[in-house]
Amino acid sequence: MSKIEINNIYKIFGNEPQSVLPMVQDGATKEEVLEKTGHTVGLDNVSIKIEEGETFVCMGLSGSGKSTLIRHINRLIDPTSGDIQVDGLNVMNCNPKELIDFRRHSISMVFQRFGLFPHKTVMQNVGYGLEVQGIKKDEINIRAMEKIEAVGLTGFEHQYPSQLSGGMQQRVGLARALATDADIMLMDEAFSALDPLIRSDMQKQLMDLQAKLKKTIVFITHDLDESLKLGDHIAILNAGKLVQVGTPVEIIMNPADDYVKAFVKDVNRTKVIKAKVIMTPSNQFKDKDKSNNRIKINEEQFLEEFLSKIVCSDTTVEVVDKKGDIKGYITNKELETSLIKS
Amino acid sequence: MKKNKKLYVNLGLLSFFIWLLIFSYNSSKRKPEHVSELLNDFSWLRQWPKWLDLPLMKYINIVFKKLNETYGWIFEAINNFLLWQLMTLKNFLILAPWPIVVLGVAAIAYFASGKKVGTTVFVGFCTFFIGFLHPVFWSKAIETTSIMLISIFLCITFGIPVGILMSRSERIRDKILPVLDLMQTIPAFVYLIPGIMLFGLGAVPAIIATFIYAVPPLVRLTDLGIRLVDKEVTEAADAFGADQKQKLFGVQLPLALPNIMQGINQATMMALAMVVIASMIGTRGLGDEVLLGLQQLNVGRAAEAGIAIVLLAIVLDRITQSYGERLQARNMPIKKEKK
Numbered sequence: 315m316s317k318i319e320i321n322n323i324y325k326i327f328g329n330e331p332q333s334v335l336p337m338v339q340d341g342a343t344k345e346e347v348l349e350k351t352g353h354t355v356g357l358d359n360v361s362i363k364i365e366e367g368e369t370f371v372c373m374g375l376s377g378s379g380k381s382t383l384i385r386h387i388n389r390l391i392d393p394t395s396g397d398i399q400v401d402g403l404n405v406m407n408c409n410p411k412e413l414i415d416f417r418r419h420s421i422s423m424v425f426q427r428f429g430l431f432p433h434k435t436v437m438q439n440v441g442y443g444l445e446v447q448g449i450k451k452d453e454i455n456i457r458a459m460e461k462i463e464a465v466g467l468t469g470f471e472h473q474y475p476s477q478l479s480g481g482m483q484q485r486v487g488l489a490r491a492l493a494t495d496a497d498i499m500l501m502d503e504a505f506s507a508l509d510p511l512i513r514s515d516m517q518k519q520l521m522d523l524q525a526k527l528k529k530t531i532v533f534i535t536h537d538l539d540e541s542l543k544l545g546d547h548i549a550i551l552n553a554g555k556l557v558q559v560g561t562p563v564e565i566i567m568n569p570a571d572d573y574v575k576a577f578v579k580d581v582n583r584t585k586v587i588k589a590k591v592i593m594t595p596s597n598q599f600k601d602k603d604k605s606n607n608r609i610k611i612n613e614e615q616f617l618e619e620f621l622s623k624i625v626c627s628d629t630t631v632e633v634v635d636k637k638g639d640i641k642g643y644i645t646n647k648e649l650e651t652s653l654i655k656s
Numbered sequence: 657m658k659k660n661k662k663l664y665v666n667l668g669l670l671s672f673f674i675w676l677l678i679f680s681y682n683s684s685k686r687k688p689e690h691v692s693e694l695l696n697d698f699s700w701l702r703q704w705p706k707w708l709d710l711p712l713m714k715y716i717n718i719v720f721k722k723l724n725e726t727y728g729w730i731f732e733a734i735n736n737f738l739l740w741q742l743m744t745l746k747n748f749l750i751l752a753p754w755p756i757v758v759l760g761v762a763a764i765a766y767f768a769s770g771k772k773v774g775t776t777v778f779v780g781f782c783t784f785f786i787g788f789l790h791p792v793f794w795s796k797a798i799e800t801t802s803i804m805l806i807s808i809f810l811c812i813t814f815g816i817p818v819g820i821l822m823s824r825s826e827r828i829r830d831k832i833l834p835v836l837d838l839m840q841t842i843p844a845f846v847y848l849i850p851g852i853m854l855f856g857l858g859a860v861p862a863i864i865a866t867f868i869y870a871v872p873p874l875v876r877l878t879d880l881g882i883r884l885v886d887k888e889v890t891e892a893a894d895a896f897g898a899d900q901k902q903k904l905f906g907v908q909l910p911l912a913l914p915n916i917m918q919g920i921n922q923a924t925m926m927a928l929a930m931v932v933i934a935s936m937i938g939t940r941g942l943g944d945e946v947l948l949g950l951q952q953l954n955v956g957r958a959a960e961a962g963i964a965i966v967l968l969a970i971v972l973d974r975i976t977q978s979y980g981e982r983l984q985a986r987n988m989p990i991k992k993e994k995k
């Protein structure tokens with residue numbers, strides 16, 4: 315059982331979504347539906363499984379349905395058809411009270427434009443999730459302060475959001491999402507509104523926090539580099555349809571269609587591909603003894619880190635695991651295929 | 657199908673119109689002996705005939721009489737309640753020494769504006785000048801203000817909940833908007849008529865009419881203010897599991913407050929205009945000073961009273977406006993910081 319399971323979700327926006335549903339199920343495209351019925355297809359038969367403790371990234375162009383998808387997980391949006399299971403709980407069967415309970419304790423969210431309460435201080439913002447649970451004020455303050463420290467905003471707790479910079483505001487958003495200690499964190503383009511430098515700071519901070527907290531994170535972005543950096547798995551959406559799900563390497567090495575290809579075209583592969591991905595396993599490697607120029611590389615290292623040592627020389631790389639056993643070899647030949655392919 | 661529906665509606669309206677004509681003709685006392693006369697003698701085309709007269713007056717009188725007979729006690733109760741409130745407020749303000757009232761108004765301005773000294777002094781002087789213009793104006797202004805405050809109190813207790821309802825449901829909004837439009841298009845003094853019918857002359861019909869006249873902007877701005885709250889912010893409240901009540905009182909209303917204050921400000925200004933008009937039905941206050949001045953051909957007196965009304969308007973406007981500005985500034989301090 316996966317942590318989050320989304321099964322055959324359809325979402326159609328408009329006045330009579332149910333009447334349009336059969337048409338979408340029969341395979342009409344988003345444009346056709348819009349032209350014929352005036353309804354917008356938000357999601358078209360999307361099924362996804364997200365495992366406990368992973369960072370699952372959803373990627374796609376603007377309007378591809380990413381926000382719609384993530385809002386189904388905590389039911390800010392109800393699907394036209396399909397069901398959603400979180401931790402074995404069928405979210406679609408929840409009554410209003412159960413839904414509120416679920417949102418209070420099991421899931422939290424970070425928003426693109428931060429979604430902070432402008433009339434509340436940083437402390438009150440961070441403590442909001444606890445406040446609605448009816449926890450006592452003293453305890454809220456203690457727990458909120460903990461998270462404010464965790465995101466590095468100590469000293470700003472009595473400021474109002476609009477007195478902070480964008481990056482700091484999103485730290486408040488992050489702290490607010492962490493404060494309820496929910497297992498699942500939804501992040502809708504959480505870093506898209508930030509400047510590039512602050513953005514990579516935030517990415518790093520998220521990765522550090524995640525290394526400690528091991529939450530299940532659903533992260534949305536339209537930026538491939540970000541998704542490669544953060545994602546254990548990546549799902550790619552196009553016009554409401556799921557086009558590919560896979561690990562970053564799978565996506566880069568085997569893009570499913572032209573849409574995905576366009577995404578991965580400009581990516582710097584050397585930053586994504588690890589030695590173990592492109593090596594020829596030792597049992598298949600023919601000319602083991604030919605060259606004399608050899609270096610050892612750990613299998614988890616990225617191409618970028620050892621590229622300069624082998625390119626344009628006939629060095630052979632021995633790829634070793636943690637224990638030092640040789641798992642495979644990389645020569646110019648392997649490099650060529652991995653960097654030039656498609 | 658839609659076309660057909662429209663046709664039926666129009667046919668229905670047409671037959672209703674014809675029925676009205678026949679009904680009016682039959683109930684008229686001045687109709688000719690026999691209908692055939694109309695076809696022989698066409699003089700009725702030249703002048704509006706006496707028999708072409710909708711007997712609306714008669715029926716409205718009947719309805720009001722019935723209303724007064726059966727539900728009189730309700731109106732009586734409303735009347736007594738409002739009158740009691742009004743008297744309490746008025747007596748309190750009139751019995752208090754005037755310097756204390758002036759200082760009190762200035763103090764309210766001080767806190768409402770977020771301790772701005774300029775506004776405070778200005779409001780204080782305006783208040784002082786009302787009495788300074790003519791000693792009689794002091795108690796008259798208090799009378800006007802009391803009626804207004806009671807009306808505004810009614811506006812807030814009814815207008816804000818209605819605005820909240822409207823912001824929640826398209827359907828309710830679609831029903832209420834035309835009513836608000838109607839309330840704002842009808843000339844203000846028309847509201848005095850049902851008031852007088854039900855409550856007689858005096859302050860209570862003035863309060864009712866003022867309430868009807870002043871409440872639409874407050875309802876509209878409450879609705880608008882709530883709907884203008886950033887969608888991501890309300891989504892955040894939902895996402896963290898706020899229930900309806902927590903969301904409304906913790907997020908939506910506080911963030912809509914600048915707009916609601918704007919509504920209260922507008923309602924106050926309209927209420928003042930209405931209270932002045934209400935002097936026509938014998939409500940005492942600054943309005944009846946203007947009326948007296950004009951009746952006595954004493955332009956000076958009428959003008960003095962007019963200035964007093966303007967001063968009162970400025971005082972009320974400054975207090976409500978500066979409070980709204982302060983709320984706005986709190987929600988968006990960025991603009992304020994970058995001086």
Ligand SMILES: Nc1ncnc2c1ncn2[C@@H]1O[C@H](COP(=O)(O)OP(=O)(O)O)[C@@H](O)[C@H]1O
Binds near residue numbers: 376377
């Ligand atoms: N409330 C809504 N009403 C109508 N159409 C909507 C609504 N929300 C989203 N859509 C449509 O659904 C599609 C997906 O939107 P969204 O999920 O916001 O995309 P993304 O987050 O990937 O940019 C878009 O075509 C958008 O216009």
Ligand SMILES: [Mg+2]
Binds near residue numbers: 380381382503
């Ligand atoms: Mg989006």
